[in-house]
Amino acid sequence: MKKFHTVIVGGGPGGLACATLLALQGKAVLVLERNSSIGPKVCAGGIPSLAQGLGFPEDLWERSFTSQHISSNWQHAVIRDAGPIIRTVDRGRLGRWMAEKAVAAGVTIASNTLVLKVGEDRVHTRNGEEFGFSFLVGADGSSSLVRRQLGIPTEQIGVGINYQVPGNFPEMQWHLNTDLFGNGYAWVFPHQDTASIGVYARRSTSKPGPLLNSLHQWAARHGLELKSRQPQAALINSDFRGWRFGNRFLVGDAAGLASGLTGEGIYSAIVSGEEVARTILDPGYESKKMDRIIERHRRHSRILDFASGSKLGGKLVLEGLIFCLRAGLIPFSALEMGIDQPS
Numbered sequence: 218m219k220k221f222h223t224v225i226v227g228g229g230p231g232g233l234a235c236a237t238l239l240a241l242q243g244k245a246v247l248v249l250e251r252n253s254s255i256g257p258k259v260c261a262g263g264i265p266s267l268a269q270g271l272g273f274p275e276d277l278w279e280r281s282f283t284s285q286h287i288s289s290n291w292q293h294a295v296i297r298d299a300g301p302i303i304r305t306v307d308r309g310r311l312g313r314w315m316a317e318k319a320v321a322a323g324v325t326i327a328s329n330t331l332v333l334k335v336g337e338d339r340v341h342t343r344n345g346e347e348f349g350f351s352f353l354v355g356a357d358g359s360s361s362l363v364r365r366q367l368g369i370p371t372e373q374i375g376v377g378i379n380y381q382v383p384g385n386f387p388e389m390q391w392h393l394n395t396d397l398f399g400n401g402y403a404w405v406f407p408h409q410d411t412a413s414i415g416v417y418a419r420r421s422t423s424k425p426g427p428l429l430n431s432l433h434q435w436a437a438r439h440g441l442e443l444k445s446r447q448p449q450a451a452l453i454n455s456d457f458r459g460w461r462f463g464n465r466f467l468v469g470d471a472a473g474l475a476s477g478l479t480g481e482g483i484y485s486a487i488v489s490g491e492e493v494a495r496t497i498l499d500p501g502y503e504s505k506k507m508d509r510i511i512e513r514h515r516r517h518s519r520i521l522d523f524a525s526g527s528k529l530g531g532k533l534v535l536e537g538l539i540f541c542l543r544a545g546l547i548p549f550s551a552l553e554m555g556i557d558q559p560s
């Protein structure tokens with residue numbers, strides 16, 4: 218059996234960020250990824266402004282938007298800023314770029330390798346291999362096996378449905394229609410020559426079938442033809458219950474760090490991945506960034522819980538939020554997941 222300092226289950230942004238940082242410090246790191254290629258993932262690819270300092274090269278960005286169009290039952294707001302408020306990335310390209318960086322740092326990436334079981338000091342794969350570890354990182358997304366094997370339940374979970382539609386879409390749009398989407402929203406996030414058009418909502422209040430019907434109704438009203446296309450759906454875990462468990466760690470969606478309010482999780486996956494690496498390297502490390510991400514995450518959950526209390530309450534919270542954005546009382550960044558301040 219081959220032994221590594223750290224084995225990371227999952228080659229998404231969280232796993233790769235963690236792996237690169239550890240390898241740069243000379244550690245032997247193995248990333249196990251069940252898919253044949255690194256990167257592609259059901260996702261709208263929206264990256265908020267505060268997360269744009271993560272060092273992505275300029276040519277990785279698909280599109281940049283200095284204005285956001287937000288519609289609700291009662292209002293339409295256009296929020297503008299001097300710089301890009303949100304930019305979009307293609308997950309395939311982001312994954313390839315992160316994987317190249319990881320390999321250059323010395324990480325071993327094994328794709329087509331599904332982890333089936335985690336033992337005391339080793340993981341077992343479907344290919345019949347075993348890999349030993351001193352540290353294990355669960356970066357295996359919203360249905361994380363590592364999380365389940367740690368005995369951590371997942372109750373607060375959202376569902377996201379995405380269509381990638383060809384065409385040139387000029388505006389980035391958010392549609393917070395409580396009659397159709399409850400406390401979720403539909404979006405149009407333009408990429409280079411396509412747009413991600415989709416919907417996100419909490420699974421406890423919106424089941425995937427009715428949510429898809431609502432998306433189709435909304436799209437028809439906006440002259441968007443989706444029904445002839447193939448949707449893709451995935452879960453988004455926002456049930457955060459901790460990230461370090463002895464020599465095992467959870468990052469990103471596996472840790473439930475995606476926002477329950479917006480469904481965003483790329484930024485928190487990357488930052489939590491890096492912070493886990495720093496903690497593995499120095500067990501005394503106090504991660505202020507992790508504290509801030511967790512605090513932000515809890516704030517988002519509290520807003521969502523409050524809005525879920527009653528239908529009218531939910532509507533009033535959303536309308537109040539949009540009014541405050543329109544009036545400039547709160548910046549758009551207040552809704553964002555990222556808070557990349559120096560630690």
Ligand SMILES: Cc1cc2nc3c(=O)[nH]c(=O)nc-3n(C[C@H](O)[C@H](O)[C@H](O)COP(=O)(O)OP(=O)(O)OC[C@H]3O[C@@H](n4cnc5c(N)ncnc54)[C@H](O)[C@@H]3O)c2cc1C
Pocket residue numbers: 226227228229230231232249250251252256258259260261262263264330331332333356357358359361362376377378379415450451452453468469470471475480481482483484486
């Ligand atoms: C429809 C939709 C739209 C979204 N839009 C946005 C957005 O605009 N902006 C944003 O920030 N976030 C968005 N998200 C959320 C975002 O995709 C996730 O938060 C992000 O990908 C989390 O990164 P991660 O590294 O934690 O997990 P993931 O990206 O899910 O990576 C986990 C990896 O682990 C692998 N894996 C899982 N199990 C195993 C196993 N047993 N063995 C080996 N490998 C395994 C998977 O194949 C995957 O590659 C969206 C999600 C959905 C569903």
